[in-house]
Amino acid sequence: MTTSTTWIDQITMAELDRDPNPIYERLRREAPVAFVPAVGMHVVATRELCLQITQDSDTWSTVIAPSGGRTFGAGTVLASNGDRHRELREWIDPQLRPSAVDTYVEKLVRPQAQAILAKIEGLGAADIQAAYFAPVSVRAVADLMGLVDVPSDTLVRWFQTLAMSYGNAEVDALGNFVNAAPFEAGDKVKDEIIATVDPMLDHWTANPDHTLISHWLHDGMSDGEVRDRAEIYPNIYVFLLGALQEPGHVMTTTLAGLLQNPDQLEKVVDEPSLLPRAITEGARWVAPIWSAAVKVANHDVTIAGLELAAGTPVMLAYGSANRDESVWENPSAFDVDRPAMPHLAFGSGNHACAGTYLGTAIVRIALEELFETIPNIEPDPERAPQFWGWTFRGPQALHVLWEV
Numbered sequence: 001m002t003t004s005t006t007w008i009d010q011i012t013m014a015e016l017d018r019d020p021n022p023i024y025e026r027l028r029r030e031a032p033v034a035f036v037p038a039v040g041m042h043v044v045a046t047r048e049l050c051l052q053i054t055q056d057s058d059t060w061s062t063v064i065a066p067s068g069g070r071t072f073g074a075g076t077v078l079a080s081n082g083d084r085h086r087e088l089r090e091w092i093d094p095q096l097r098p099s100a101v102d103t104y105v106e107k108l109v110r111p112q113a114q115a116i117l118a119k120i121e122g123l124g125a126a127d128i129q130a131a132y133f134a135p136v137s138v139r140a141v142a143d144l145m146g147l148v149d150v151p152s153d154t155l156v157r158w159f160q161t162l163a164m165s166y167g168n169a170e171v172d173a174l175g176n177f178v179n180a181a182p183f184e185a186g187d188k189v190k191d192e193i194i195a196t197v198d199p200m201l202d203h204w205t206a207n208p209d210h211t212l213i214s215h216w217l218h219d220g221m222s223d224g225e226v227r228d229r230a231e232i233y234p235n236i237y238v239f240l241l242g243a244l245q246e247p248g249h250v251m252t253t254t255l256a257g258l259l260q261n262p263d264q265l266e267k268v269v270d271e272p273s274l275l276p277r278a279i280t281e282g283a284r285w286v287a288p289i290w291s292a293a294v295k296v297a298n299h300d301v302t303i304a305g306l307e308l309a310a311g312t313p314v315m316l317a318y319g320s321a322n323r324d325e326s327v328w329e330n331p332s333a334f335d336v337d338r339p340a341m342p343h344l345a346f347g348s349g350n351h352a353c354a355g356t357y358l359g360t361a362i363v364r365i366a367l368e369e370l371f372e373t374i375p376n377i378e379p380d381p382e383r384a385p386q387f388w389g390w391t392f393r394g395p396q397a398l399h400v401l402w403e404v
């Protein structure tokens, strides 16, 4: 047994949440797979190793991060494998396929985006994250799910509380969670979600419609049967966190990147067909799900020279993989003119994001409408955006100004 402590042993959760990038830059160089005591797990820092692990589901099964499992409980698609995983994706995927999304996404997002902008365009200043991006993001996905009557501020509070619980990853030397309060706040929000959604499930049980949750109840079931609520709720939580939060994160991150680079902002505002490039770069630059995917070794395995015993979990840092200097030149710079190279913000392998196409379309439409309505948008020079988070990462606010 070794008693010497290394720089890796001294990494704190607070540092990771503030800015994981300098830490992971050093990990990529010195220890691409490393045990980090603060999070009680091995972390994987490079793109090549993240890809290798996600492509090899014989060696690596998927599990949920401990703080994620404490938050969502058992039964999420995030933690499933094999036949059960295929079954869950068969009921989640159909409404999210590009050919389906193209039939509804315009009507779902553009009018809501225009309505929110109409209320703020005369203000001349805003935290555009709170005033526009978060509301468009939650409205789009929650309406699709069928939660049209849940107010946007409630939905934002739900995803924020669930995210603080899911990201409450800090453990002590024995591997026990250090902070109870974020989990307890998450439990309260889940009670509130169940109280709100249960009557809707009663309604959809008798009256199937085109909403996602109604499909989840009925699709693949024999006549007169609906899927058990215990199977549905954990996946409702998955959507109420990730699917509601991340489009907003990518909108804010992409705009923050453009505002730091006025020449790039001007090009994109003048030529909105460049938006998909800018959005791809935003998702690469600061992956909104920065470090959440966990795999577990099915048998003893050697990776990056390290021998890991069967049952060892490893946390894939897609946010770090996306700044791998062996793949991207000057990776910490936001640059819409980069050569195309697939990033890992939507993961990879059989658990890759089901909402990639929908989420990207929501972000694109929100930014198209923003630049159409407020083409002269500028950063507030007094208030630079503060990025935060290790599990989920994005600017906490984005203060902007414009001439009215």
Ligand code: V55
Pocket (backbone or CB within 6 Å): 078, 166, 237, 238, 239, 240, 241, 242, 243, 289, 292, 293
């Ligand atoms: C992830 C995705 C989620 C979520 C929590 O690891 C974690 C990915 C799509 O939603 O709520």
